[in-house]
Amino acid sequence: MAGPSTTSDEILRCARSLLIEGGYNGFSYADIAKVVGIRNASIHHHFPSKSDLVRTLIARYREEAEAGIAHLERQFANSADQLRAYVSYWQTCIADASAPFCVCALLASQIPVLPAEVILEVRTHFRTLSAWLTSVLERGARQGELRFTGTAKAEAEAFMASVHGAMLSARAYGDPKIFGVITHPLLERLATRH
């Protein structure tokens, strides 16, 4: 499954973790080169420009996210469990500091200084995630697994915002637990039974 990771893969993986730490202007080609063990210029061979690199990086991130969502859909029949699993995924990422922030959420905060093609990718992720959450909430309401007032769309946006805000707070306080403090009651409130 996980093929022999190529240099291009390593560059993307390294750039992603650097991006998660400090955003678009928070890392340089030199930083990547140092970690991957190649020369600065060699990165340009794989990705002509920085915006190419970041755009590709997000595209891959979105693929992984969609695969993760598909996995969630297969693994859990109950919509409340799907939401719980989604939140739990991020809880783990934040706790073990492996990837303690959503790439697109971080980039969204810097949209005014981002290249246009990167903005498009970020926006698409938000739309995709929001659409999935909306579908989960709709299904949950229909099947009596979830309850909420207002539209599923509005509740989905609120849910997504809460999760992103919880990531931000965890980072601000330097305390992974705060993510759970914020998201747990949110799940409790949505689930019909617990």
Place this chain on the structure above:
Amino acid sequence: MAGPSTTSDEILRCARSLLIEGGYNGFSYADIAKVVGIRNASIHHHFPSKSDLVRTLIARYREEAEAGIAHLERQFANSADQLRAYVSYWQTCIADASAPFCVCALLASQIPVLPAEVILEVRTHFRTLSAWLTSVLERGARQGELRFTGTAKAEAEAFMASVHGAMLSARAYGDPKIFGVITHPLLERLATRH
């Protein structure tokens, strides 16, 4: 009240708006110099280093925030109205694009690459805001103006996270309205009557 704005004030004001656009690494001394109309080096006369500048900038931001909160406390007796006014303040900032993001929320996302003294200021803002919201929620519950399950502290953290997440979504979608879509139901849910 608003004295004759000094160069130092102008530098801070300019740096703040640049910071709001692209974060700590999203602007340079040259950017500020261009707008304020002085030379690059002259900024160093007022603020020896970039971290000094940003630290001072946040300190002032926090002063203004605390003054704003004090004003809210004086203007509205009802705790639900205070929360509404707080949210409404940000709604306006986002809608007219004057300052469409909380300085500290933006910086929080970049904490791993921020100077230590800046991190401290950011963290303090989160604590201050959370403490105020907690006090509003406690008072609201006591006086029957607000209702929620769980502790006031947890609800305050959730409230703050929702507002920050809503700012992020507004920026991601490029649509100020989404801020209201997320925050309105939140206020409705907390207020005992509407």
Place this chain on the structure above:
DNA sequence: GACGACCTACCTACTAGTAGGTATGAACAG
């Protein structure tokens, strides 16, 4: 004349990106 505010001129380190060369290996013709 001391001080604050600002300047010119400069520094070193680093930014993304380019030009052109080299090693490696696969494809293919003889």
Place this chain on the structure above:
DNA sequence: CTGTTCATACCTACTAGTAGGTAGGTCGTC
């Protein structure tokens, strides 16, 4: 089985421009 061709991947060496920061000087005001 060899020699040629070609592309990939990487290299060294370089560019123009920008980053934050410094040294030392000028000028006006108290």
